Amino acid sequence: MTTPRHSFLPPLHDSPGSDRPTAGPDRRDGAVYVADDDLRLAVDVALATGRPLLLRGDPGSGKSSLAGYLARNLGRRYYEHVVTARTTARDLLWTFDPVRKLADASVRDAGGADALRDLDYVEPGVLWWAFDRASARRRGTGPEPRRPAREPDDDLNAHRGEQGAVVLIDEIDKADPDLPNGLLVPLGSGEFVVTETGDLISATVPEADGPASNHLIVVTTNEERELPPAFLRRCVVVTLPPPGLDRLVAIAHAHVALDGVTGDGVTDTDDLLFRDLATRVLTAREEARTRGRRPPSTAEYLDAVHACRRLGLAEDVPDRARLLALVLDKSP
Template sequence: MYEHREVLERLGALTDAPASHHPADQPDLRDGSVYVCPPRLKTALRVALVTGRPLLLLGHPGSGKSSIAAYVARNLEWRYYEFVVTARAEARDLLYRFDLVRRLADAQVKPGLQLHDIDYVEPGPLWWAINTRSARERGAGDDDRGPSRPADDPFIEINRERRETGAVLLIDELDKADPDVPGGLLVPLGSMRFPVPETGAQVAPLTDPGPLRSRLVIITSNEERELPSAFVRRCIVHRLELPDADGMIEIAQRHLRGRRLRNDQRTRIRDLAHKVVEARPADPAPDEHVPSVAEFLDAVHAMLDLGDMLSDTDWELLEELTITKPSRERP
């Protein structure tokens, strides 16, 4: 296990994965390969880790809030989990799910067969982040009857080679949830512990966290709905601003590593970056379209792949299709 100082140093020196490991034509892929991390965000990550508080990232959609979690997890060689919040989400969805419907169905079709509640417990992403061994065993202790089948790590393809004692959890777009959801997460996120009443299990870290926790929770909000003040007080809060034109160009260069570009293509990328910045509203309403980094990268990839086939009129249409977007208002 890394010494605490080494973990903090890694957070201060985050690096991209080799170019061959990242498919450049998939800008939304959360594989943690590429990210341009501002110095202030690196500091916020360190503060969140040493305090044991969740890092709440605010900002417009497309400002890079969601992508940083997988990037940090890859750099630290920690396991990665995510939960994308919807309007119907409940706090318990992050903890676990008890499949009562399946249990009742099994009781009907398998009369006389002894059923065990532990087999109907499905660990949620917070459980996996807190204690992967406990999640795999669905909460069974050393002296308990184990489950008929271990639970499957939902991100096993990413986590297969990563250390068991460190994890990054992304809770994406928490502002979409009912206000009861953040309130229901206060204790589990603060203590990294919670009970499973259906089986009597107690979920807790595998080892004492010591002075530096080996779990980092990153929460994002587009600020469509205000989060409860009690919840915000228990977070490290950082606002991510949309990158300027130079920042957009750097992002494109990082995503296009290893690809040779002609001078005219570099010029086009620079022009597209300025077009994105110019298209941003000065004071956007919550539901107003603000061109994002992903849309900029869509335009860049389309330009590189279709460049010789596009007329001047096509170029204007490309910018409209990917960046400015047609108005959603009916004529």
């Protein structure tokens, strides 16, 4: 596949940059990612249409890491919400704390205190921050709150653009189907109403010659539960296949190049290590599938790579094999 003639993505690069780097295979700092042309095209389509990008794939295949990488390369703010079985669609838009309001009401000076206002107990969710950063800080469109809302990852997002954001909604399949169904209207229209205050929150309008939306929504699923057909129709859907030998090695090269632990860079010995571990992981993957168990992930492969380098086992083949056996998850 060739690169699209017009792309909203700048040339993607792996670099620690000025943002704080983190170590490990599941990097949320966006410093490194190996993206192929098909995935880049899918991202461009999501940007061109304003539709969410839904990533399918095995756990540890790099679904969650992509959002931070895109935010970094696009210069956009980054927000994430990890979904649980208790998450509702409204949690991604806003939450309201009636318990704290009741507690404040019970202790305030009835004779002299200002009346309690609902807006002071509204907490903006990640989609609100993405749609309209200014009103999220103010907890609405009305009067100034007693205290501004604190932006998620404010130290990171302080250096990012005002008008654009990437939002990661991670593991959406863990929630009840009401969650994706409840997001259809806010994601489709780019607006919602805060029930307690009546504020209409609308997404900022993009520039005419830019992407269709100032926010890119990246949704991941491990396929633990089927998603509603209506939600799937609204998304650009991509399945991330398990990487083969060459891709695993390329991923290891990209991560180790930014690791900086040994100070020696990536050597020929490292390359042999990457290939040997990748071959062993692929063999373990096939054995796991034959036995009906979960296959090892890219994240476990990278753990083995980093552990071998940190422990000086790059040239010790027997110990390397024993280390890999400890790192790989053997659970069913």
